[in-house]
Amino acid sequence: MQAETQSIVVISKDPAVSTLVASVAQFRPGTGVQKCAAALCDINGTALQLAEDNDLVIFRAEGNAEQDAAAVRGMLQRTGGAKRILALADAAMPFADLRRLMDAGVCDVLPDTVSADELSAAIRKCLDQPGQPDPRAGTGAERSREGMVIPVAQSCGGAGATMLAVNLADCLTRRRGLRRKEAEFRVALVDLDLQFGAVGSFLDLPPNRCLYELASEGFVPDRVFAEQSLTEAAPGLRVLAAPAEIAPLHALKPEQVQALISHLRLQFDFVVIDLPRALAEWLTPVLEAAERLLMVTGSSVPAICQARRLLDFYGEASMSLQTDIVISRERKPLIAPSHHKEAARLLQKPFRYWLPDDASAAAAAVDHGVPLSAAARRSGLAKAVRGMAQDLIKARNARAGAAQPAQGKAV
Ligand SMILES: Nc1ncnc2c1ncn2[C@@H]1O[C@H](COP(=O)(O)OP(=O)(O)OP(=O)(O)O)[C@@H](O)[C@H]1O
Ligand SMILES: [Mg+2]
Known part of the structure; x- marks a missing residue:
């Protein structure tokens, strides 16, 4: 049984993504899902706050990998790398964009055609592994x-x-x-x-x-x-x-x-x-x-x-x-x-x-x-x-x- 405090935020303009995550998360007792109907690169400061408030951020990459990567870096930096970030992207996303997101620190990039089982496994992997502080982000004390x-x-x-x-x-x-x-x-x-x-x-x-x-x-x-x-x-x-x-x-x-x-x-x-x-x-x-x-x-x-x-x-x-x-x-x-x-x-x-x-x-x-x-x-x-x-x-x-x-x- 999972701790009752785990929370996921889904940032996506496409409601189908949040619905999919919510349907998968319901099998993890005590895991809450918050929805944010926006593109990651459009919400700036809000994204930082959401990353602070939740254990896992799942976002739908909306086509500008450079901006998404910058937002991911910002979130990891703000949270000392302790939070997990998963991306869902078009299955035809160019390899270079995929690299950008991975380099920025996302745990995984899944195709948006992902099955419920695959998504469930990815979420489990993220939530069950304690967040590793990102050396690029520094420890909490260093950030202070x-x-x-x-x-x-x-x-x-x-x-x-x-x-x-x-x-x-x-x-x-x-x-x-x-x-x-x-x-x-x-x-x-x-x-x-x-x-x-x-x-x-x-x-x-x-x-x-x-x-x-x-x-x-x-x-x-x-x-x-x-x-x-x-x-x-x-x-x-x-x-x-x-x-x-x-x-x-x-x-x-x-x-x-x-x-x-x-x-x-x-x-x-x-x-x-x-x-x-x-x-x-x-x-x-x-x-x-x-x-x-x-x-x-x-x-x-x-x-x-x-x-x-x-x-x-x-x-x-x-x-x-x-x-x-x-x-x-x-x-x-x-x-x-x-x-x-x-x-x-x-x-x-x-x-x-x-x-x-x-x-x-x-x-x-x-x-x-x-x-x-x-x-x-x-x-x-x-x-x-x-x-x-x-x-x-x-x-x-x-x-x-x-x-x-x-x-x-x-x-
Ligand atoms: N409190 C003050 N008393 C007298 N003179 C001042 C004072 N503050 C600034 N000045 C002078 O006013 C002039 C304009 O100041 P400053 O360049 O700092 O303004 P600014 O707000 O940056 O304007 P901008 O960027 O639009 O040029 C400068 O010559 C500066 O030395
Ligand atoms: Mg000036």
């Missing part, structure tokens, strides 16, 4: 040490998102020691504002062709590419700047961005991502990997309305996304005026952080191509960013279960 992904978005042009991304990444390194050369954390700063990225110019770094190559050549980046494409900007801080060439925003593919982020979060404690103010399919893997999205916005009505629209879109791409609202170019008022309260109601979120309007500090940093910590360390703007970095470090340490280091003082 994975870098924290923090995308920075803006509701309107010039809001200060790039300024925040650059200086937050700088502060997150928490450098100290002689000439502040010892970084406590490794931070990657990635400029995904592919067409108009300005991270490089904030830090006086040349444009970087790597994202252009990804977009134009279409390959999925491996660990070495991810490692070698970043440039050191300061101790602990490595940057992937945007290219000088303008590539179409949609030329980047979700699986490329997903792979890039996965590699970076294994190598860095924090991955800060400057997002474009445009919508693209590849934002989904960014949002799925994100632990905290920072939405930089003004408090004016048009800016708040834009922020609301973007947050709705982001929320659809990743249901579990946690967002903090950052009000740019304003100090936190002692008593919130009524338009702030209304704006927070519209966003369904409080205004969490405030970045004061400090043109001279911002200009001093940009003019010298250095972070605020080097150009205007004592400014209100620098202090506000430092405060945000400290909160994020605390959140990361709490997640990793690591005690805050006692020595040293924050930047």
